[in-house]
Amino acid sequence: MSLLQQRSLSNTRSTGSRPVLQGASPCRVVSSRASTRTQIKRSIAARASDDEDSGPVGGKNIDAAGAGASSISPAWLTQLSLLWSGKGNIPVADAKPEDIQDLLGGALFKALYKWFTESGPVYLLPTGPVSSFLVISDPAAAKHVLRGTDSSTTVYDKGLVAEVSQFLFGEGFAVAGGEQWRARRRAVSPSLHRAYLEEMLSRVFGPSSLHLADKLAAAAASGTSVNMEACFSQLTLDIIGKAVFNYDFDALNRDSPLIQAVYTSLKETEQRATDLLPLWKFPILAPLIPRQRKALAAVELIRETTTTLIRKCKEMVDEEEMAAAAAASAAGEEYMNQGDPSVLRFLIAAREEVDSTQLRDDLLSMLVAGHETTGSALTWTLYLLAQNPEQMRKAQEEVDRVLGSGTMPTMQQYAELKYTLRCVNESMRLYPHPPVLLRRARQPDVLPGGYEVVKGQDVMISVYNIHHSPQVWEDPEAFLPERFPLDQPMPTEQNTDYRYIPFSGGPRKCVGDQFALMEAVVALAVLLKRFEFSLVPGQTINMTTGATIHTTDGLYMNVKERQAVKQQQPAAAVVA
Numbered sequence: 001m002s003l004l005q006q007r008s009l010s011n012t013r014s015t016g017s018r019p020v021l022q023g024a025s026p027c028r029v030v031s032s033r034a035s036t037r038t039q040i041k042r043s044i045a046a047r048a049s050d051d052e053d054s055g056p057v058g059g060k061n062i063d064a065a066g067a068g069a070s071s072i073s074p075a076w077l078t079q080l081s082l083l084w085s086g087k088g089n090i091p092v093a094d095a096k097p098e099d100i101q102d103l104l105g106g107a108l109f110k111a112l113y114k115w116f117t118e119s120g121p122v123y124l125l126p127t128g129p130v131s132s133f134l135v136i137s138d139p140a141a142a143k144h145v146l147r148g149t150d151s152s153t154t155v156y157d158k159g160l161v162a163e164v165s166q167f168l169f170g171e172g173f174a175v176a177g178g179e180q181w182r183a184r185r186r187a188v189s190p191s192l193h194r195a196y197l198e199e200m201l202s203r204v205f206g207p208s209s210l211h212l213a214d215k216l217a218a219a220a221a222s223g224t225s226v227n228m229e230a231c232f233s234q235l236t237l238d239i240i241g242k243a244v245f246n247y248d249f250d251a252l253n254r255d256s257p258l259i260q261a262v263y264t265s266l267k268e269t270e271q272r273a274t275d276l277l278p279l280w281k282f283p284i285l286a287p288l289i290p291r292q293r294k295a296l297a298a299v300e301l302i303r304e305t306t307t308t309l310i311r312k313c314k315e316m317v318d319e320e321e322m323a324a325a326a327a328a329s330a331a332g333e334e335y336m337n338q339g340d341p342s343v344l345r346f347l348i349a350a351r352e353e354v355d356s357t358q359l360r361d362d363l364l365s366m367l368v369a370g371h372e373t374t375g376s377a378l379t380w381t382l383y384l385l386a387q388n389p390e391q392m393r394k395a396q397e398e399v400d401r402v403l404g405s406g407t408m409p410t411m412q413q414y415a416e417l418k419y420t421l422r423c424v425n426e427s428m429r430l431y432p433h434p435p436v437l438l439r440r441a442r443q444p445d446v447l448p449g450g451y452e453v454v455k456g457q458d459v460m461i462s463v464y465n466i467h468h469s470p471q472v473w474e475d476p477e478a479f480l481p482e483r484f485p486l487d488q489p490m491p492t493e494q495n496t497d498y499r500y501i502p503f504s505g506g507p508r509k510c511v512g513d514q515f516a517l518m519e520a521v522v523a524l525a526v527l528l529k530r531f532e533f534s535l536v537p538g539q540t541i542n543m544t545t546g547a548t549i550h551t552t553d554g555l556y557m558n559v560k561e562r563q564a565v566k567q568q569q570p571a572a573a574v575v576a
């Protein structure tokens with residue numbers, strides 16, 4: 001069977017086995033005590049047809065295929081690679097056709113783990129007749145590469161990731177390099193100052209989470225199950241929209257095509273990175289290729305939305321405000337407009353002298369980078385807690401104790417929610433978003449361990465492999481927030497010597513890490529205080545990727561008000 005035949009057969013199987021969920025309303029009423037996945041799917045389809053744009057909690061489920069199917073190197077490429085790379089000192093992964101099964105859902109990181117166990121912490125993965133990834137699953141090598149990216153020496157740059165996501169981020173600082181990146185990062189990062197985060201906590205993170213809680217209360221009252229992955233995607237879109245643009249997407253109330261657009265474009269970047277036939281390199285072909293058409297339409301929607309929001313904000317800022325921002329900056333103080341503390345307002349008031357395309361792409365970078373990542377972190381944390389009753393009990397005990405009669409944490413209470421934060425930390429170890437980081441060598445290099453890297457080599461740091469490595473972590477597959485003691489600082493790449501790198505490390509580390517952790521802890525505190533969550537039985541939770549680790553079919557949960565649960569229990573059980 002030819003390669004192309006193999007691929008088209010594989011893709012058909014993949015699509016055939018994936019449930020049809022478009023038009024579903026996952027965070028909305030889904031099923032009345034559905035007990036199997038099939039029942040869930042049927043009831044979703046039934047509801048979707050007659051409940052398209054109303055209901056207590058809205059939103060479409062993600063089409064996990066993104067804009068279309070992807071491809072990866074077959075066995076013959078491994079053989080070819082072995083021939084031409086035979087002189088090097090780096091093992092080559094033995095990519096067998098059956099490994100490709102793992103990639104059908106887009107979960108490349110799972111195959112990377114298998115090859116890691118077979119080939120060791122640094123290996124080559126052939127991706128074409130003359131191309132390969134150098135896959136790193138070792139903390140010391142990862143540290144070396146991450147610290148050498150866009151540093152003073154710049155041994156590595158974002159390489160392929162910049163190429164494959166240019167269609168989405170344009171000039172945005174998430175993928176730009178060199179002086180352009182340095183200047184834009186310097187301009188944008190101050191907008192996420194401490195006073196801003198404090199304002200976000202009370203004005204955005206807490207209230208948006210309470211909004212979701214009200215939606216869940218309706219589902220709890222009617223005894224219907226809820227797709228929590230969709231809910232978190234909607235919640236985090238609402239939050240990032242308000243935080244970056246002071247704009248309410250209102251995704252919790254109405255289906256937002258932007259959610260699918262963001263997912264489709266992120267999936268497209270991943271697919272471009274592993275395409276055997278990179279047709280996307282020829283823009284002239286785009287109108288002829290359905291996957292390209294779909295991806296470009298998604299980007300257009302995101303760009304249009306961003307441009308409109310920038311225009312509206314510019315209309316609001318006057319000379320007086322710009323003078324106030326300049327005075328604050330001269331005095332070394334943090335500027336914030338009390339009426340509109342958004343990042344956009346900060347940048348415009350600070351008279352950022354950049355062209356509107358640069359501003360659009362920088363803001364778009366933050367919107368995309370800050371949305372699905374935090375949504376996925378919340379999804380997997382709740383999934384893990386629902387499966388680990390002891391950890392759930394400890395988190396709820398902490399939330400009850402710290403919040404008292406309150407419904408959302410204050411800034412001071414946030415600092416006390418240490419166990420809840422460790423649950424998020426640990427969930428991001430098991431499910432890092434994204435599971436791999438891409439770099440390219442700008443000059444020849446030697447990694448710790450003596451592995452030689454040639455100029456131009458694409459490098460893939462498998463955060464997932466490092467976080468799951470038995471050489472790095474004791475009992476790596478267990479969900480143990482306790483592995484990060486509460487009387488010590490929370491884990492970072494620095495204090496774990498790059499054993500723990502969910503926010504990357506070095507100069508290109510995430511700018512939104514504190515924002516994201518605060519957002520996730522506040523949302524969890526609000527929800528755990530009020531509800532008991534349990535997985536709807538009969539589901540198989542499979543993973544796929546679209547920059548973040550996503551479920552293939554959603555995360556369906558039964559939700560109950562904790563007060564109601566307590567009242568149902570016999571008195572003795574309540575006392576215990």
Ligand code: HEM
Pocket residue numbers: 173174175185365366367369370371373374377432433434437438502503504505507508509510511512513515516517
């Ligand atoms: C749990 C949530 C989040 C995770 C797991 C996460 C993860 C990451 C990672 C791993 C990188 C570095 C990628 C690399 O090294 O190639 C990154 C970069 C970035 N993140 Fe986050 N992020 C999260 C939330 C956020 C939020 C909320 C924002 C904005 C408010 C944000 C904005 C950015 C930006 C702008 C970059 C690019 C930085 C640069 O290249 O200089 N992220 N993020």
